[in-house]
Amino acid sequence: MITFNDGAIVYRYDSEIVRLEPWGENAFRVRATKISTFPSENWALEVPAKTQPSLSMNDEGANIVNGRIKATITHGGKITIENHEGVVLLEEYSRNRRDPTNPRCSALEIEARQFRPILGTESFHVTMRLESLDENEKLFGMGQYQQPQLNLKGHDLELAHRNSQASVPFMLSSRGYGFLWNNPAIGRAVLGSNVMTFEANSTTVLDYWIIAGSTPEEIVQGYASATGKVPMMPEFGLGFWQCKLRYQTQEELLEVAREYRKRNLPIDLIVIDFFHWPLQGEWKFDPTYWPDPDAMVKELQDLKIELMVSVWPTVDKRSENYQEMLEGGHLIRVDRGIRTAMDFEGDTVHFDATNPETRKYVWEKCRENYFKKGIKVFWLDEAEPEYTAYDFENYRYHLGSNNTIGNIYPRDYARGFFEGMKEEMGHGNIVNLLRCAWAGSQKYGALVWSGDIASSWSSFRNQLAAGLNMGISGLPWWTTDIGGFHGGDPNDQGFRELFVRWFQWGTFCPVMRLHGDREPRQPIIYPGAPGGATCRSGAANEVWSYGEDVYEICKKYLLIREELRDYTRELMKEAHEKGSPVIRPLFYEFPQDKICWSKNEQYMYGSKYLCCPVMAAGLRTIDVYLPHLPDAQLWSSWEGGKTFNGGQHVQVNCPLETMPVFVKQG
Numbered sequence: 128m129i130t131f132n133d134g135a136i137v138y139r140y141d142s143e144i145v146r147l148e149p150w151g152e153n154a155f156r157v158r159a160t161k162i163s164t165f166p167s168e169n170w171a172l173e174v175p176a177k178t179q180p181s182l183s184m185n186d187e188g189a190n191i192v193n194g195r196i197k198a199t200i201t202h203g204g205k206i207t208i209e210n211h212e213g214v215v216l217l218e219e220y221s222r223n224r225r226d227p228t229n230p231r232c233s234a235l236e237i238e239a240r241q242f243r244p245i246l247g248t249e250s251f252h253v254t255m256r257l258e259s260l261d262e263n264e265k266l267f268g269m270g271q272y273q274q275p276q277l278n279l280k281g282h283d284l285e286l287a288h289r290n291s292q293a294s295v296p297f298m299l300s301s302r303g304y305g306f307l308w309n310n311p312a313i314g315r316a317v318l319g320s321n322v323m324t325f326e327a328n329s330t331t332v333l334d335y336w337i338i339a340g341s342t343p344e345e346i347v348q349g350y351a352s353a354t355g356k357v358p359m360m361p362e363f364g365l366g367f368w369q370c371k372l373r374y375q376t377q378e379e380l381l382e383v384a385r386e387y388r389k390r391n392l393p394i395d396l397i398v399i400d401f402f403h404w405p406l407q408g409e410w411k412f413d414p415t416y417w418p419d420p421d422a423m424v425k426e427l428q429d430l431k432i433e434l435m436v437s438v439w440p441t442v443d444k445r446s447e448n449y450q451e452m453l454e455g456g457h458l459i460r461v462d463r464g465i466r467t468a469m470d471f472e473g474d475t476v477h478f479d480a481t482n483p484e485t486r487k488y489v490w491e492k493c494r495e496n497y498f499k500k501g502i503k504v505f506w507l508d509e510a511e512p513e514y515t516a517y518d519f520e521n522y523r524y525h526l527g528s529n530n531t532i533g534n535i536y537p538r539d540y541a542r543g544f545f546e547g548m549k550e551e552m553g554h555g556n557i558v559n560l561l562r563c564a565w566a567g568s569q570k571y572g573a574l575v576w577s578g579d580i581a582s583s584w585s586s587f588r589n590q591l592a593a594g595l596n597m598g599i600s601g602l603p604w605w606t607t608d609i610g611g612f613h614g615g616d617p618n619d620q621g622f623r624e625l626f627v628r629w630f631q632w633g634t635f636c637p638v639m640r641l642h643g644d645r646e647p648r649q650p651i652i653y654p655g656a657p658g659g660a661t662c663r664s665g666a667a668n669e670v671w672s673y674g675e676d677v678y679e680i681c682k683k684y685l686l687i688r689e690e691l692r693d694y695t696r697e698l699m700k701e702a703h704e705k706g707s708p709v710i711r712p713l714f715y716e717f718p719q720d721k722i723c724w725s726k727n728e729q730y731m732y733g734s735k736y737l738c739c740p741v742m743a744a745g746l747r748t749i750d751v752y753l754p755h756l757p758d759a760q761l762w763s764s765w766e767g768g769k770t771f772n773g774g775q776h777v778q779v780n781c782p783l784e785t786m787p788v789f790v791k792q793g
Contacts (some may be wrong), residue, residue, distance in 0.1 A: 128140070129184065129188060129189045129200065129286070130203065131150075131182050131189075132146075132619050134148060134149060134177075134180050134182070135147060135148030135149075135191075136148070136182065136189045136191050136198075136200055138189075138200050138204055140618065141453050142161045143159060143160070143161050143204070143242075144159065144160055144161075144165070145157070145158070145159045145200065145204065145206075145240075146158045146159075147191060147198055147200060147206065148180075148191075149175075149178045149191070149193040150172065150175050150336055150353065151175040151176070151178070151338070151349065151352060151353050151365060152178060152193075152194050152349065153193065153194040153195045153196045153338055153339050153340065153349065153350075154175075154193065154196065154336060154337060154338035154339075154349065154353065155191070155193060155196060155198050155208065155336070155337055156172065156309070156334070156335070156336045157198075157206065157333075157334075157336075158332055158333065158334045159240050159253065159333040160331055160332040160333070161211060161242045161698070162249055162331050163334075164606075165332060166331055166332050169309075169742060170309050170310065170311055170535075170558040170566075170567075171307065171309055171311075171565065171566035171567040172307075172309060172336060172353055172354060172355045172567075173353060173354065173355055173567075175270030175352075175353065178193055178194065180192060180193045180291070181193075183437050187199075187201055187202070188200050188201035188202050188203075192210060194211075194339075195210055195211040195212070195340075195341075195596070196209075196210060196216075196337070196338070196339040197206065197209050197210070197211070202342070203225045203226060204240075205219050205221055205239065206218075206219050206239070207219070208304075208337055210303060210339040211302070211339070214302070214303070215260060215306040216300070216302060216303065216337070216339060217257060217304065217337060218257065218258040218260060219239035219240070219255075219256065219257060219258070220237070220239055220256035220257050220258045220322050220323075221237060221238055221239040221256070222234070222235035222236070222237040223236050223238070223483070224236075227620075227624065230332075236242075237256065238256075238513070239255065239256050239257075240253075240254075240255055240333055241253065241254040241255075241256075242333075245329060246428045246528035246739065248329075249331060250329045250330060250331055251329075251330060251331065252326070252327070252328055252329065253310075253312075253327045253330050253332075254324055254325070254326045255324065255326075255333055255335070256320070256322055256323070256324050256525055257322070257323040257324070257325075258321050258323075259319060259321055259322060259323055260302070261302060261399070262320055263276045263301075264280055264300055264301055264302050265280055265300070265301040265675065265725075266278065266279045266280045266298045266299070266300055266301075266318055267279065267298065267299045267595075267596055267599045267712065267739045268286055268297050268298045268299050268305075268478045268596050268599040269294070269296060269298050269316065269596060269600060270292075270293045270294045270295030270296065270297075270564075270596065270597060270600050271291075271292060271293040271479065271575070271577060271593040271596065271597050271600075272284060272292055272592075272593065272596075273291055273292060273514055273580070273586075273589045273593065274589060274592065275588045275589050275591075275592050275727070276592060276727070277584075277595055277596065277712060277727045278724075278725075278727075279298065279318055279596070280318055280320065281283075281318060281319065281320055282317075282318050283315070283316075283318075284316045284317075284318070285315060286312070286313060286314040286315055286325075286326075286327075286534065287314075288509075288534055288536070288537065288563040289563075290562060290564075290579050291562075291577055291578030291579060291580050292563075292578070293562075293563040293564055293565075293575060293597070293598065294534050294565065295539075295564060295565055295566050295568075295600035295601065295602065295785070296308035296310075296316060296325070296517065296566065297566055297599075297600045297601060298318070298351060299343055299346055299347065299599050299704065301714075301724055303339060303340060303341065303346075303780065304337055304338060304340070304346065305338045305341050305346040305347070305349065305350050306335060306336070306337050306338065306748055307335060307336040307337075307350065307353075307354070307566060307584045308325045308334075308335055308511070309334040309335055309336050309534040309566070309666075310327045310330055310332070310333070310334050310335075310570075310791050311534040311565060312327030312328055312329055312330045312534070312631040313327075313328050313329075313534065313716075314326040314327040331588070333349070336353060336423065338350060338353070340385070343714060343715045343718055344715060344716050344718075345706070347599060347601070347706060347707065347708065348357045348705050348706050348707065349716075350601055350706070351569075351601055351705065351706020351707075352462050352571075352706065354566055354567045354570070355567050355569060355570030356569065356570060356702070356703055356704070356705070356706045357569045357570065357572070357573075357602075357603055357604055357702050357703055357706075358555040358556045358557055358570075358572050358703060359556045359703045360556065360557075360558070360604065360696075360699035360702070360703070361557075361558060361699065362554045362696075363394075363395040363396050363433040363504070364395070364558055364574075364604075364638055364699070365393050365395070365615055365692050365695045365696055365699070366393055366394065366395035366396075366633050366639070366688060366689060366692065367392075367395055367396075367639050367640075367641070367685055367688055367689075368394075368395060368397070368398065368435075368638065368639065368640040368641065369383065369384075369387065369394055369396070369397045369398070369641055369669065370397070370398035370400065370435075370640060370641055370642040370668075371641075371642060371643060371645065371664075371665060371667070371668035371669075372400055372642070372643065372644040372645075372664060372665045372668075373399075373400035373401060373402065373403075373662070373664045373665070374398075374399055374400065374664070375416060375581055375649075375652055375660075375664050375777070376416045376417070376652070377416065377417045377418060377419065377420075377423050379400065379449055380397065380399060380423070381423060381426060381540045383397065383428075384397050384426075384427055384430055385430070386654045386669070386671070387432075387669075388430050388432075390671070390682075390726045392670070392682065392685055393685045393686065393689040394685075395414060395432065395433060396432060396433040396434070396435055396504060397427070397433075397435070398434075398435045398437070398506060398642070399417075399434065399435070399436045399437065399475070400434075400437045400506070401437045401439060401508060401662070402472065402661075402662040403416070403436065403437070403450045404447040405419055405446075406443040406445055406447075406473065407441045407443040407446060407472065407473055407475050408441065408443050408446035408447075408448050408449055408452070408475070408478075408691065409443075409446050409447055409448060410438060410489065410492040410493050410496055410497070410544070411492070411496035411497075412496070415424055415660070416471075416652075416660070418689070419433055420500050421500055424500050424501040425501075428501060430669030433503070433504055434501075434502050435502070435504035435505065435506050436497055436502055436504075436505065436506065436559065437505075437506040437508050438489075438493060438497075438505050438506065438507055438508070438544075438546055439508055440477045440478050440480065440507075440509060440540060441468065441469055441475035441477055441488075442458060442475055442476055442477070442478055443470075443473040443474065443475050444474050444475070444476070444521050444723070445473065450483075452478060452488070454486075455484070455485075455488065455656070455695055456479075456482065456485075457478050457479055457482060457484070457485040457489075458476050458477070458478055458479060458713050458724065459476060459477050459478070461481050472661060472662055480536060480539040480540040480542075480543060480655070481535070481539045485543075486539070486542065486543030486546065486547075487543070487547070488545055489543060489577050490544060490546075490547035491547075493505070493544070493547075494551065498547075498548070498551065503548065503552070503557075504558055504560075505544050505548075505558075505559055505560070505778070506535075506560040507540050507541055507544060507559050507560060507561050508560075509536070509537050509540060509561065509562045509563055517638075522661065531770055534565045535565055536563075536566065537562070537563040537564050537565065537573075538564060538565045538567060538571065538573070540561070541559040541561055541564070541571040541572065542569055542571045544557070544559050544560060544571075544572075545557050545571040545572050554609055555572070556572075557572040558572050558574050558604075559571065559572045559573055559574065560574050560576060560606075561573050561574065561575050561576070562578050563575070563578075564602055566600070566601060567601075568605065569601055569604065569706075572604075573602060573604065574604040574605070574606060574637075574638060575597060575602055575604065575605050575606075576605070576606045576607060576608065576640065576642075577590055577593050577594070577605075577606075577607045578603065579608075579610070579612040579613060579644075580607070580608060580611050580612050580613070581611050581612070581613050581614065582610055582612070582613055582614045582615030582622065582625065582643065583611065583617070583625070584742065584743055584744060586611050587628070587629055587632075588728075588740055588742045590607045591632075591727075591728065591730070591740065591742070592727070593605075593607075594607065594636065594637075594710055595708075595710060595712050595730055597711070598637075598708025598709065598710055598711060599708060601706065603637060603706070603707065603708045604637055604638065604709075605636070605637050605638070605709075605710075606633075606636055606637060606638035606639070606640045607633070607636065607640075608640070608641075608642040609626070609629050609630050609633040609639070609640065609641045609642065609643070610622075610625070610626045610629050610630070610641070610642075610643045610645050610668075611625075611629070611643060612642065612643050612644055613644060614644070614645075614646055615643060615645055615646065616645065616646045616647070616666070616676075617645055617666060617667065617668070617672045617674075621744065623673050623674065623677050624744055624745075624783065625744070626673055626677065627677055627680050627681075627783055627784075628740065628741045628742065628786070629672075630681055630684055631678070631679055631740065631741070631785075631786035632634035632738070632740040632786065633682075633741075634684045634685075634687055634688045634691075634786075634787075635691075635709060635710070635732045635736065635788070636709075636710060636739045637698075637699075637709040639688055641668065641669075641670070642668070643665065643668050644665040645665040645666035645667065645672075646666055647666055648663050648664070648666070649663060649664045649665065649666065653664055661757045670685070671683070679784075680783070680784050683784065694733065694735070695709075697733075698732075698733045701733075706779060709732070709733065710730050710731070710732055710738075711730060711731040711732075711734075712726075712730055712731075713726045713729060713730065713731060713737075713752075713754055714726075715731065716731050716734055716754070717754040717755065719755070720754045720755045722752060722754070723752075723754050726752055728740070728742060729751065731751065734791070735790060735791050736765075736788055736789070736790060737751075737753070737754070737762065737788065737789040737790075738786070738788050739781075739786065739787040739788065739789075740778065740786055741781050741786055741787075746784055747779060747780065747781055747783075748778055748779065748780055748781065749778075749779055749781055749787065750776055750777075750778060750779075751776065751777050751778075751779045751787060751789070752775075752776050753771055753772075753773050753774065753775055753776075753777060753789065754773055754774070755773045755774040756772070756773035756774075756791065756793075758792060759793045760773070760792060760793035761773075761792045761793060762789045762790070762791065762792070763789065763790045763792045764779075764787070764788075764789055764790075765787070765789065765790060766785055766788075770792065771789070
């Protein structure tokens with residue numbers, strides 16, 4: 128049975144209810160469930176402005192038109208969505224014998240929307256199947272995965288957070304649509320060439336959002352309007368950030384900051400990483416190693432360097448706050464066994480970031496011990512967020528169940544600090560450095576970094592695809608550990624080359640941040656001492672730690688980043704106002720150039736700079752494709768100023784001290 132309700136199509140058959148409704152301009156939200164009513168959550172979606180859809184009924188079913196997108200649902204329940212030109216964008220994949228005259232009539236009995244009950248609950252394992260309409264379709268986005276392909280067509284993707292993996296299930300299609308799987312369940316997406324499937328391991332509803340657009344820019348900006356936009360990046364986010372694992376003492380950190388200023392090097396921010404606290408769950412400085420934080424912050428402010436501190440969600444059972452948080456219901460729970468989430472440097476359990484009272488509790492601790500001292504930048508390290516999962520049916524956090532919803536945790540983690548800091552500061556230009564994020568995290572000031580990645584050429588290559596796909600997924604603030612995190616000896620000549628190429632590329636990333644756990648590891652300071660002394664630190668990781676030749680190259684690119692400051696500020700303003708990515712695949716700026724849809728190792732820094740990172744050892748010449756430009760425009764090389772017409776391949780020299788960059792002129 129099909130009815131119209133408040134501008135939406137409602138379909139009922141047996142126990143299933145389907146609702147298809149406008150959700151913003153040129154977009155629909157589609158939901159289906161087999162419980163009595165739809166859940167109230169909008170998840171990633173914000174409530175849209177009303178549009179004026181056109182609804183009609185005929186012998187085949189019902190139609191709804193919302194701007195340049197049209198949806199049809201048949202009396203048999205099959206959904207098809209097309210654009211205003213009649214091009215089919217999405218068609219459900221079903222194979223049954225309900226209509227013998229249908230060309231796809233089949234004895235397979237495969238449903239497009241499958242709800243498998245989970246015994247003892249009202250939840251389901253939900254699978255949605257879509258036709259793969261075009262073997263040449265290209266798909267981008269979906270968050271951050273550690274692999275080198277930009278085009279995800281044919282990929283099998285886990286919908287779950289892991290250290291260095293962020294599931295943000297929005298995909299942009301070369302066929303002219305954007306699709307959000309609006310369900311934070313742990314699950315799976317298979318973007319096959321025969322069938323595309325999306326799965327949620329435990330949920331009560333199938334929920335997705337789709338938008339039609341004539342260009343990638345139009346689609347991505349429409350998606351940003353539906354899920355939220357980033358705040359305006361503060362000024363300190365435009366320059367260079369210095370970090371390592373880890374500065375162990377107050378004096379060590381200050382010596383590094385002083386040295387940057389002594390050398391007249393641009394630097395905006397320095398980071399105090401984890402285990403500066405006495406125990407996990409004590410959000411404050413350990414006085415043994417950080418005896419005077421007020422004086423430290425004051426000196427950094429005088430040096431015009433902001434300070435960021437790492438905040439973990441883990442609470443040690445020995446910590447001063449554990450019992451109070453336990454009694455207050457601020458900790459995640461377990462179904463069975465011992466309540467221990469991690470055993471790194473102590474038996475710990477995560478605080479429950481989905482509980483507003485918990486967010487307030489933790490923020491108050493951080494406000495008192497960090498924020499009031501002048502620290503306004505937080506590194507919210509989720510400490511392996513894949514171990515924490517949300518049980519939809521019971522509305523509680525727990526550990527270790529297979530039937531879980533777990534992808535919202537980092538967003539709520541960032542949300543608590545965003546809410547607390549916004550209340551204190553009175554505005555929203557707030558930065559939360561996060562390991563993971565989900566759709567909509569951007570509106571809470573989420574700056575995602577790509578996690579604890581290897582210091583290798585293959586890992587370096589993966590980060591380019593990760594960063595570009597994150598931008599398409601609606602998270603324009605993104606960064607990576609320059610040089611990689613795991614390993615890398617500053618005295619090794621092979622690693623020095625990798626480090627230089629990574630540093631050059633980092634100059635043209637949304638945020639330029641040097642970090643890593645370098646070899647050889649430092650010995651434990653003060654053996655037998657309590658607190659953070661038990662956590663070893665890596666070798667030196669400053670720009671002067673890699674020899675004089677590397678230092679001169681790094682100095683050159685630090686000055687380039689500073690030269691770009693005004694331009695970068697404009698890109699951040701565009702991200703804030705429109706949701707535009709800062710780094711962009713070529714097709715984003717040049718959608719009419721077919722070659723640009725297949726170029727994986729070049730990208731645009733905004734609309735002006737064509738960046739060509741060098742991503743293999745020993746390369747001193749690379750092939751570059753210069754996209755087509757209007758007749759009045761040319762490409763100019765950053766170094767040398769030689770000009771080129773667009774629409775051609777050129778061989779470019781790339782000595783170690785240079786990463787090829789071209790500037791769009793005219």
